[in-house]
Amino acid sequence: MNSLTRRQALKLVAAGVALPAGLSLTGCATASRKGAGEVIVIGGGFGGSSTAKYLKRYSPDLNVTLIEPSKTYVTCPGSNWVIGGLAEMNEITQTYDGLNKRGVNVIHDMVKSADPAKQTITLASGKTLSYDRLVVSPGIDFKWDIHAGVNSATADVLPHAYKAGAQTLLLRDQLRAMPQGGTFAMIAPPNPFRCPPGPYERAAMVANYFSKHNKTAKILILDQKDKFSKQGLFMSGWETNYGQMIEWVSATDGGKLNSIDVANKAIDAEYGLVKADVINYIPPQKAGVLAATMGLTDAKGFCPIDPVTFESTIHKNIHVIGDASNAGSMPKSGHSATSQGKIVAANVVLSLAGQAPMSAKHVNTCYSLITNDYAISVAAVYDVIDGKIADVKGAGGVSDAKASAQDRKMEALYTRGWYKSITDEVWG
Ligand SMILES: Cc1cc2nc3c(=O)[nH]c(=O)nc-3n(C[C@H](O)[C@H](O)[C@H](O)COP(=O)(O)OP(=O)(O)OC[C@H]3O[C@@H](n4cnc5c(N)ncnc54)[C@H](O)[C@@H]3O)c2cc1C
Structure with missing residues (x-):
């Protein structure tokens, strides 16, 4: 769901752009345009793949190349x-079959x-490619220098599972191998x-796994902050479904981490010394390393952008989207990255046609399963308000705190439905 004013939509149509899905403008015909330019998109995740798909949709004659190392995306x-x-x-x-079929050149x-x-840009294979516009969506990387005792090799022993794939399976398998009554600690x-x-x-x-296979196990979350998204809903959902199995410790109450002894699986936090059977250390984050290599990051490690076009404020004709960007109050999510990809695609097409950019609203939804039949959402x-991307007051919210079991069950169905529709929107 994105919305444009009638003037903005007319501008898009005048530049030969088919209107984004979900937008309509009664009485306007779309026109097509030849030789629209050369656009390279880096990263085949939510941001990059949605941009590539919608560039081809809005301007079929555009040469769109997507660079992504993996043949499949988890x-x-x-x-x-x-x-x-x-x-x-x-x-x-x-897979990238859908994008290939749409005429995106996936390398x-x-x-x-x-x-x-x-x-x-220059590829690892040595090839150099030229672009008129570049869209960069490299996701995140980790800051390994914040806590003592850890480095990038730590993830082979203490999986972060914050990039899906081998890390997901490593964490799952460690969970399955945990002794009865053991401790799972998350940072x-x-x-x-x-x-x-x-x-x-x-x-x-x-907890869902433990409730079936390891009923006396304990989950300890040592948090590096004092509050978190959908906190009230999560805490009551945990208690309703898993009793006291999950303990959450805020940074102020002792969650703050000092160091980890990786070999002995021992955590030194303000809370005290914790010996755990499985440690899920999720490190502090920054934009994917490529962003820094390209000189697109600020002192905090993310990429400053123009809030309307997502063009880098450091380098012209390069747009940065998704988790790597500083997108105001938009959370770093797949849904946000997809919303940004669609709008950036439209603005790249407008810009190549010599038209001024349009400002469009973005949307984000995040569903979370608590059990297979109990979910919550935000x-x-x-x-763009006063030059920054900000929440539209009164538009949105979280699940009702007093929702019935039936409503939570429906939200679990919507969770699966959301996954199906967004992945189809991005890669289908
Ligand atoms: C456990 C977990 C659960 C989540 N659940 C949700 C959810 O329910 N809903 C939701 O909306 N979001 C969710 N997210 C967040 C979501 O996964 C990210 O926000 C999203 O993937 C960001 O998209 P992106 O395009 O910025 O980065 P990514 O999807 O990470 O894509 C980046 C791509 O860039 C490629 N790349 C990196 N460097 C280079 C390079 N040098 N050259 C070429 N390619 C490169 C990578 O291979 C990767 O494929 C979840 C995240 C986690 C960790």
């Missing part, structure tokens, strides 16, 4: 369900560097980070 949405035993990996794995390679002055990251409800849905999914609409 979505983080749904990966907590795999960890909790409610889904299999094949259910959360997407499986890694971008090594870019030259913003010459408007070129939840500080803001800003990918998927604000992600750690807390994960705790519920781990939704919001965003607009």
